Amino acid sequence: MMRAVGLRELLNLGVVIARGDLQRYARGQDGFTARFEQRLARLVGVRHALTVNSGSNALIAALAAAGIGPGDEVLVPAYTWVSTALAPLAVGAVPVLVNIDESLTIDPQDIERKITPFTRAIVPVHMQNAVCDMDTIMAIARRHRLLVIEDACQAVGVRYKDRRVGGIGDLGVFSFNQHKNMSAGEGGAVLTNDDRWFERARMFHDPGAFIRGHAPTDEPLFSALNCRVSELTGAVLHAQLGRLEPMLGTLRARYPGVAQIFAGQPHCRPSPHNDPENAVALSVIFDDPQEAQAFGQTQGAGRLIDTGRHVFTNWEAVLNKRWFHERMNPHQWAPREIRYRAEDHQATLDILARTCRVSLGARYPAPVMWLQKERLRAAIARSAAQRVGAMA
Numbered sequence: 001m002m003r004a005v006g007l008r009e010l011l012n013l014g015v016v017i018a019r020g021d022l023q024r025y026a027r028g029q030d031g032f033t034a035r036f037e038q039r040l041a042r043l044v045g046v047r048h049a050l051t052v053n054s055g056s057n058a059l060i061a062a063l064a065a066a067g068i069g070p071g072d073e074v075l076v077p078a079y080t081w082v083s084t085a086l087a088p089l090a091v092g093a094v095p096v097l098v099n100i101d102e103s104l105t106i107d108p109q110d111i112e113r114k115i116t117p118f119t120r121a122i123v124p125v126h127m128q129n130a131v132c133d134m135d136t137i138m139a140i141a142r143r144h145r146l147l148v149i150e151d152a153c154q155a156v157g158v159r160y161k162d163r164r165v166g167g168i169g170d171l172g173v174f175s176f177n178q179h180k181n182m183s184a185g186e187g188g189a190v191l192t193n194d195d196r197w198f199e200r201a202r203m204f205h206d207p208g209a210f211i212r213g214h215a216p217t218d219e220p221l222f223s224a225l226n227c228r229v230s231e232l233t234g235a236v237l238h239a240q241l242g243r244l245e246p247m248l249g250t251l252r253a254r255y256p257g258v259a260q261i262f263a264g265q266p267h268c269r270p271s272p273h274n275d276p277e278n279a280v281a282l283s284v285i286f287d288d289p290q291e292a293q294a295f296g297q298t299q300g301a302g303r304l305i306d307t308g309r310h311v312f313t314n315w316e317a318v319l320n321k322r323w324f325h326e327r328m329n330p331h332q333w334a335p336r337e338i339r340y341r342a343e344d345h346q347a348t349l350d351i352l353a354r355t356c357r358v359s360l361g362a363r364y365p366a367p368v369m370w371l372q373k374e375r376l377r378a379a380i381a382r383s384a385a386q387r388v389g390a391m392a
């Protein structure tokens, strides 16, 4: 089984240290970071990829690049890492929460309900390698002239039909933090086919953009944050990209065998997928939240609502509309009052209370995976028996 990180990363880092220059722009297009960006863009099927220092900042840079700001509403799912909801606030816009459906991704029907004259963009999030219903979302966006910024932080490299996520919307965003499909500890990327948005994202991420010798652009210089990566990050990411496809291949190969365990059960079933043929993630939805809670105790499984951090009810700063300076608070610039109420998102909470994620063991050797499947079979039999007992 392939390691998550090892000799290849070490060798690339050794090269950077031997060169003695840890800045990404020192070697221009020959540096690891620049070569990584070219390979990443090719993999995803887009013209441009820009490496930045986090997925959170990649989201902010993408929104800034597309010119989203005060007065704008951005649709985000009620189940995602909090950064998805914080990013619109960072550019002066406000997030509007949208329910998820059983696929655990943003519900296209609820998107339609949440669109107002102020909506500018939709941020579909591919959660835990489960892809969004992109065909429907893109059609809605075109009809209402909205931008689509894909948050593919949790699904780097994952396929949707004949495409790759992050390359389907107007802009796409990746994270390379510790818990993602590929990692440099921290990191992120912005992807797009649009030359101007790319220029703007590059300008936004680097206060020194004007001294880097980039090709001339008509885009007037604007003030920027520093979201650059060092060449050390680029060196690690360059090596990590080589590990991505084999890892996803393992997940894809294991999906049917593990999903099978749950497919014939009377009280639960594998969560629906928006592209079942490319499934690389498994979740199981139960009829009964208590049964989901009991099953969620199993090693390699977990009930989604118990993971807490990704559920909107725990996004205190967002719900309370708190910003670091009251006069910078985007809600003051919003053309209408946005309300964040748990009762408006019961559909999301209900699904999360009945759904457990089930690990496909990306890093498990085959014998460990065999044991894990036995463990899952035993756990599901136990929870079914408890149910029968409870009804008797």
Ligand SMILES: *Cc1c(COP(=O)(O)O)cnc(C)c1O
Residues within 6 Å of the ligand: 053, 054, 055, 056, 057, 080, 081, 083, 084, 125, 151, 153, 154, 175, 176, 177, 186, 187, 188
């Ligand atoms: C991890 C993650 C982010 C943020 O990425 P960081 O690199 O941690 O800043 C954004 N959105 C989603 C869905 C994520 O999972």
